Amino acid sequence: MVLGFYRRVVCAFRISAIIGASLLAGPLASEVKYQVLSFDELEGWAEDDHAAALETFLNTCKDMKDPDWGAVCSYAQSGPDPREFFELLFRPVVMDDGKEALFTGYFEPELDGSLTRTDRYRFPVYKMPKEAKTNRPWLPRREILESGVMDGRGLVIAYVDDPVELFFLQIQGSGRIRLPNGQAVRVGYRGSNGHNYRSIGQELVRQGIYQPHQVSAQVIKNWVRRNPVDGKELLYHNPSYVFFREVSKVPAHKGPLGAMNRSITTMRTVAVDPSFVRLGSPVWIEKDGKKPLRRLMIAQDTGSAIKGAQRADVFFGTGDEAGRAAGTLRDPGRLIVLMPIQRAYALLPESAI
Structure with missing residues (x-):
C-alpha cells in the first residue's frame, strides 16, 4: 500500500514537470548549489517530536x-507514523547561495491602543493606501509619517501609545492591540511601501554607540526612548514601511496569520525567503549558538528582512516573554529543506546522481 502511494507521488511529480510547474522555489534557483543528504546526517533528527511537525505541516x-x-499532503491526512512519513516521502536538501546562515527570532507583539485618537494613543497603525500597491517603491517612511499623505482617508486601524513598539510591530509583521475595554484587535501584514529594509541596529553600531554583540531589540528600544530626538531619526534610517490589515477573526488561542494566510505555530513555524524555499515545506533547523536548536519546522511565513537560502526567522509565540527570547537570537547554523524525493533529486546535475 505504501509502495503504491509512493509510485503515485512519483507520477504526480512527473505530471507537474510536464505541465510546466517549477521544480525550484524561484528565479534565483540557478545561482544556488544543492546537496541531497540522508536523514542520518541530520543532527538530532531521531530525538525530535515529528508528530508536532506533522500537525503543523x-x-x-x-x-x-x-x-x-498534493499527493504528499493527501497521505499526511491518512494518519501515517510521523517520522516514517517524512523519511519515506522526502529527502533533505541543503541550499548554498554563497551567504552564511543566519537564524533570528520573531514573535507576535502585544501593544496598548485605542480605536480613537487620544493624548495617550496618538500613533496610527495604517491600512495600505491604493497608490502604495501600484507605485513601487512608494514614499519612504519619513514622508509617510510627516507629509500628511495618510491624513483623513480612513486608513487608520487603531492608535497605539508607543512609536517604538509600532516600529517593531512592523518588523514582526503581525500583532495584537489591547483596547481600554479589555478587547483586542489583531493585525496582520498587508504590504509595504517597496523600500528595502535597513537595520537600525547596524546603524547604531556604525555610529559607534554599541558594539555588534550588544545590540538587541530591547537595547534599541531603550536607546530610542532615552534619546527621543535622535531616536526618531534612527527609526527614519529604515525607509521601509509596513501596512496592516485587521485579522481579528482568528481565534485567540491560535497563532497569527502567516504568509500562507493560516495561523502559525510557536516554535514550529519558520519564516524563510520564498525565492529559495517553497512556502509550506518542512525545514530542518540546525541552529548553533548559546542555545542550540535542532528541530523540524514548517516554512509558513516570510518577512522583508528575510533574504537568502540560509536565512530563517523562528516564531517564538505571542507576548513580552516570547519577544525577549526572540530579540536575543542571532546565531549561525544550517538550514535544510525537506523536498519530495523526485523534486529533490531533480535539482542535482546529472554527474552527481
Missing part, C-alpha cells in the same frame, strides 16, 4: 497545489 499543506505536494 497539515495546517498549510492543503494550500500547496502542485500534484506532487
